[in-house]
Amino acid sequence: MTDLALTPSATGRLRWALSDTRSLTWRNLLRTLRVPEALFFSTLQPIMFVLLFRYVFGGAIPITGTTYVNYLMPGIFVQTVCFGAVSTAIGLAEDLQSGLLERFRALPMARSAVLGGRTTADVIRNVFVIALMSVVGILVGFRPTSNVAQYLVACLVILLFSYSLMWGFAYIGLTAANAETAQLMSFPILFPLTFASTAFVPVASMPGWLQGFAANQPVSVAVNAARSLMIGGNYYSYGAVLKSVAWSVGLLVVLAPIAVRRYRRLA
């Protein structure tokens, strides 16, 4: 009568979890493509930041050892994935609000797939965004001095950082009453992290009380790591790369269980 598969063994369960995560990743990516306006404007925003800092503010920001655009672009990549994490929150808030998560919870699917599928889709989107922003950067004069391998490692470091961050935003998405609130809750976190950082200006130009935070917070560490691998020279720092990876792993270990716990407690 029914087409039901029987409850599987442990390996079968893992296969189901992977298959369910894949199904929801596909669905989330499809959704992104179905709202081309959102995709367009979320891509336009980082391009505006590049143009703004490259041509408006950049001339007034003194940088040593390289051009401002070279200094800027690793910061832009990290800033872009940080702002992109808001879509993790919005996506989950929308699914919660529409009652779709409720449907998922009554299906025989793996519980992990909702958050797994969301974050996987968002990482894939970030791959696309970083590739696009690399092209934009080169068009406005960005000249990475590293080789291709180093550049790709830099991208991986940024992607890993973005993945960790997403779990925090997943928690916000599952806590906010709706997508608008999720977005509003995200900005007070993102603005200080991305602007009080090494992304756009050297920390030395900031007041002393801010420097400690700005130099050591995880966004700065990720920017330093990316800059080290993409620009090298006096920005080269093997330690920054290790530090960023450590931050990402640490954030993931803390934030993922919080988000998962929140998801399990939904009712």
Add this chain to the structure above:
Amino acid sequence: MSSPFAVEARGLTKSFSNGTIKALDAFDLEVPAGQVVGLLGPNGAGKTTAVRILATILGPDSGSASIMGYDVVKQASTVRQLIGLAGQYAAVDENLTGTENLTMVGHLCHLKRSTVAPRAAELLSQFGLSAAADRPVKTYSGGMRRRLDLAAALVARPPVLFLDEPTTGLDPQSRLGLWDVIEALVQGGTTVLLTTQYLEEADRLAQNIVVIDHGRVIASGSPAGLKADLGATVLELTLADEEAANTAAGLLHDLTTKTAHVVGVAVELTVEQGPEIAAEAIRRIDGAGLVLVGLSLREPSLDDVFLELTGRRTDVDTEAVADGQKPKGRRSARESS
């Protein structure tokens, strides 16, 4: 472990907001396999909470429930393979097409990959959605959305189906269409637990009705039996205004063994001897100098049963804000256009 019932609940209790709202209070339910049971109650009675517990979405505070003998808490993953859930919120992905929605659910139910696409096409055709299959759901009308939602619940051919106010907010024509679909499913042997505020819906679809209020079962039986318990005839007297209706109710209350209900400007009495009591009622109203605007004698409806049991009419025209314990911020049912 085995139970003669497809759906069974024993003493389910569930509170929200740290115990201040008691949604379910020792709730019992038995649904024999292959039957349709209608769970009836006003907004906030606990219908949706009961369904969410039975569908493994929510855990009970105490009590137990099983689906085809499998415990909804301890064997939740097995239960999820046996149930389909469709409801007033029409939980489908707006940005995906009808086909994509059903395909996604098919994959998430772990159907054999090769069977997913044909099953989606079959359901879309069965529900009259083939022409809209490749359109994003956001272009669908309310009725189409509900049908897709129901189709999504049926992808894996579950033997037990929960329909939580499946037609709330639908126009009459879409409602009739959905009823036909549900009847066809029951013909095919599916067990259905239907929650509804529409007594007409329960009357038409359900073999048995369970009326709940304040989280407790207050009556159960067949629609005919519940009506028969009430009395032979309903006498409805319409007066000029509410004040007059209240006065009249005071004059007439001893004519019925039940309660004389004031509904707007009307007084309703369930009585055994319709015509004789009607004549007596007219005499009394006249004698008190009140103006009688209208009078009718009719067979009791489930509506009257409901009024007698809960002291309230079912608010069929108000927006469904069922139960009020949903995940916060959920959007209310989309109305059909």
